Amino acid sequence: MTLSQPYPLGVSVVDGGVTVAVYSETATAIYFCTFDSAGEGSDAAGSETRHELDERTGYVFHAFVPGIEVGTRYGLRVDGEWDPANGLRHDVAKLLLDPHARAIEGGFEWGQALFSHEFDDPFTRNDDDSASAMPKCIVTDASFDWEGDKAPRVPLDETVIYEVHVKGFTKQHPEVPESIRGTYAGLADPAAIKHFVDLGVTSVELLPIHQFAQEDTLAEKGLRNYWGYNSIGFFAPHNEYSSSGQAGEQVAEFKAMVKAFHAAGLEVILDVVFNHTAEGNHQGPTLSFKGIDNASYYRLVEDDRGSYFDTTGTGNSLNVGHPAALRLIMDSLRYWVTEMHVDGFRFDLATTLTRQDGDAEKHSAFLDLCHQDPVLAPVKLIAEPWDTAGYQVGGFPADWSEWNGKFRDDTREYWGSGDVLGTFTQRVLGSPDVYEGDRRSPLSSVNFVTAHDGFTLRDLTSYAEKHNEANGEDNNDGESNNASFNGGIEGDTDDAAVLEWRGRQQRNLLATLLLSAGVPMILGGDEMGRTQGGNNNAYCQDDEISWFDWKAVDRDLLEFTTSLIALRQSAPALRPSWFRTAPGDSPRTVEILRADARPFEEADWQDPENRAVMFVLGHEGADSFAVLMNAAQNGVEFTVPEAPFGEWELASSSDPEQQVASPVSTLIVRDASFTVLRSKA
Secondary structure (H helix, E strand, O other): OOOOOOOOOEEEEEOOEEEEEEEOOOEEEEEEEEEOOOOOOOOOOOOEEEEEOOEEEOOEEEEEEEOOOOOOEEEEEEEEOEEHHHOEEOOOOOOEOOOOOOOEEOOOOOOHHHOOEEOOEEEEEOOOOOHHHOOEEEOOOOOOOOOOOOOOOOOHHHOOEEEEOHHHHHOOOOOOOHHHOOOHHHHOOHHHHHHHHHHOOOEEEEOOOEEEOOOHHHHOOOOOOOOOOOEEEEEEEOHHHOOOOOOOHHHHHHHHHHHHHHHOOOEEEEEEOOOOOOOOOOOOOOOOHHHHHHHHHEOEEOOEEEEEOOOOOOOOOEOOOOHHHHHHHHHHHHHHHHOOOOOEEEEOOHHHHHOOOOOOOOOOHHHHHHHHOOOOOOOEEEEOOEEOOEEOOOOOOOOOEEEOHHHHHHHHHHHOOOOOHHHHHHHHOOOHHHHHHHOOOHHHEEEOOOOOOOOOHHHHOOOOEOOOHHHOOOOOOOOOEOHHHOOOOOOOOOOHHHHHHHHHHHHHHHHHHHHOOOEEEEEOOHHHOOOOOOOOOHHHOOOOOOOOOOOOOOHHHHHHHHHHHHHHHHOHHHOOOOOOOOOOOOOOOEEEEOOOOOEOOHHHHHOOOOOEEEEEEOOOOOOEEEEEEEOOOOOEEEEOOOOOOOOOEEEEEOOOOOOOOOOOOEEEEOOOEEEEEEEOO
């Protein structure tokens, strides 16, 4: 006889059937509900079969259910008290998704049935059965032939991250077979992988691929949630990105994609959204956690248990002060590393995950659990170090990297119209003002200039104002404007001078990103001039606004970006593992100089007319570089120090006309431009 066990949670295939385990402190009964192949509802004709989990260990309900096979469609029903004012939202009429489901089939049919309360009164119960409106979980087969798959484990100092959307990258790719465009298989196609390899990036960071829900509010406008920051299944690859089917096939297809990436030497990093779920606040639907154990999984307002504590701006926050929610997150992370072979995670609004008691804590339970977990030790952990209640750049532990919002802001300001020369130099050097005091390295800083949330690089240099009209919010959503980079003319233009200026500024921003200490992250498409037509909040645009246009690739910009990545990878001086040695020490590895090659004095940093800076960068036994940056509106003559090895030669410039004589003692860098000189050891 097969005995059920309280762990692992979820559904596990065993001889003769499955074991099922579900955590709930407040339920009185839990049912594992299977559906026949037709699966169109839970009517009296018998398409649904209920199996009570009749064993209990602590707060885990569990049972062995015989005869259940791989591919079976299922959900959960949880009975118990419905008292929303006190945080109890059990309703056996609602079919619920298993929090540990490995695959999910179908979508939500939005309507009253998905809500355990009446639309006009969130504290009056609605007992409409929701099974016909709910997607179904799938019993999956975990077997897969990895064929000796080996994680690349790219060192952080060699890492170049490429942030991209699974669907958008290949949806219009002419060399990817049409039948797999926009899917995991499409992203694994040789034509797609070739772009990453040829570009020289090492790690592909995917926008959320955990199963997420489409919102009815967007559907009413004819829009869709494109980015996917609306998770509801932390173990399930999103089913709409599968070309092979949704009845579990998405799991194998995702694994095949990871295997193909690894074979090409590329890492896969997942953007994960553990800070909230798609169930929203007290007026939101009951899809999973609310109906299973609302107070264990969500943080409720202490003196108002009918309301949700919200530092995410989405209606709820996971209760990271509770063992159940913490176990859910940690089980998920370990699953994606051990079973799906991913190489790292970027945590959306990670600061929320540190708020176990309200305030952000560096030694929160979540961070401590990650720190001691041997499964997570070798993978990359990257925090988005803020949420709606606070900004925490520099506040994560030493073994984490962080999205450095200060790098983005100061780099844009420097090349735009801001007086930020002093802080800009800190960003180029890896933000020692943020990290060095805590004995952290430059590799704690994930540098970026653009990301999925905001303008693309081309649009940053092309639009003074956002153009989000297509989002249906009267252009009120997204950040307000972009006056620093408009170049004087909005959108497309035939003005050669404006086009030349925009191209130069794109090269300036990419160069700052790729020549600075830290871990660079490129927004997918920036290397080829991708535009969203000025939309800086394209979260709901699952269409040509967001999809890559492979017919409009800026080949010159692509070649420029590729060459810069190659330069970075060839030169340890451009990617230091620790902060550089200050002038006066030996060996000297960094000098920050004025255009006249003299050290900066205190007054120089305060001079708004001073927009030029030179970095002389070295590394013991390796090539040295002089990086000349001029954000002024006029050309600046630089006095170039004596080359430490062979004579200075031109390595890169945003000015295609830049010439360098040999030997070089002075060099004029034109307005809004950079030039890099290399002295070969």
